[in-house]
Amino acid sequence: MARLSGYQSRGVLHPQEAGALRKAASRLFAGQNKAETCRWMNREGYRTTFGNEWVPEVLTRVLSHPRMAGLDSDGNPIEDFGATVLTPDEYRRVLALFAEQRSQQPEAREAFEYLLTDGEAECGSCQHAMVGTRVTGDADPSYRCPPPRARQPSCGRVRMNADRLEDSVTEEVLAELLRPGAQEHLARLLADIRAEAERLKEHIAGAEKRFEELRNMRNVLVAAAYAAAEKATKDDLRQSRNRLRFLEQMTDLPIDGVTNLVEWWNSAPRSSQRALVCVEIAKVRVLAVGRGRHRDPSERIEIEWRT
Incomplete structure (x- = not known):
């Protein structure tokens, strides 16, 4: 299983990655959208655990992971987890922010089948x-x-x-x-x-x-x-x-x-x-x-x- 960004192992932070994710969360709380936040992370040289540039989908997935706040899949604290990237309150704010953004997104439009796109x-x-x-x-x-x-x-x-x-x-x-x-x-x-x-x-x-x-x-x-x-x-x-x-x-x-x-x-x-x-x-x-x-x-x- 791939290492979770922000951690070297369970409860042991990766200082650079954890700092980047905390700053990213702060930017999102301040009203910056995910695309802008990812552009900032990439300009600063921050990368995912696979060495790729950050994109909104990956940032959403990482910050939505309960281990960001030392929680299990039910949202309960994991005993003796260790240091965390986000506090439980920050994590809940992130989830609420993402949920609000999803509710504001327009419904996906039905894909259009073009008649003349094979070079005609x-x-x-x-x-x-x-x-x-x-x-x-x-x-x-x-x-x-x-x-x-x-x-x-x-x-x-x-x-x-x-x-x-x-x-x-x-x-x-x-x-x-x-x-x-x-x-x-x-x-x-x-x-x-x-x-x-x-x-x-x-x-x-x-x-x-x-x-x-x-x-x-x-x-x-x-x-x-x-x-x-x-x-x-x-x-x-x-x-x-x-x-x-x-x-x-x-x-x-x-x-x-x-x-x-x-x-x-x-x-x-x-x-x-x-x-x-x-x-x-x-x-x-x-x-x-x-x-x-x-x-x-x-x-x-x-x-x-x-x-």
Whole structure:
């Protein structure tokens, strides 16, 4: 069992850790929130017993442990426990504070299942894949181009509410599937996708043989050439596995015999809706909002259909 932070052993304090936890409790009593307290602890160089930086969840768990005040699991004093990090009164204040904070937290929002987050939605300004997110904790789900950072050439300037984007794309997809000959076209697309998935499975299954052939050439290649070849082989395998996972989302699309696609869509699970969109659409480009333009959400999207 891991050592409890603040103690070297039962009733024997770890001076630095015990002092840090006492100061942390004092900061919490003074109104500082747990995140701010953890940032202070980390800046001061204090670490958990595992050597990690402090985070609110860990601080809560440690300070809520009854041994902080020499108490058992029922809250009764342990006889001859020894020195304690907190007094029983301080410990009870900590528990009361945490309970009050939990009661003030908003109810967790139900997770939103995004329709276009497997790379289908693309920023119209920088062509980077958009991600599903909420601007704030109580905001509606939306898609956004992520902020730029090192080795990520995104612009971070394009955002669109999920309901506006997804409703517009759904209307376009269902309209396309209601055209004459669309069902036959969809069947051909599915056949192509299934064939590609089978080819990828064979390619992935042969990866070990390719690695073995590469290892046999190690003595005849210069180190740099071997490292580059090994990296390329590993990258190819990773990309093939990712592509196969993506395709497998579509290969079992349950639409055989469906005569009313709109009715099917309205009752289909999200995974099936996503599969249908992925089969029909290669990419959805989301355009930035222009001044006075694009009031209709459909004007902000450009769809690249699979052929």
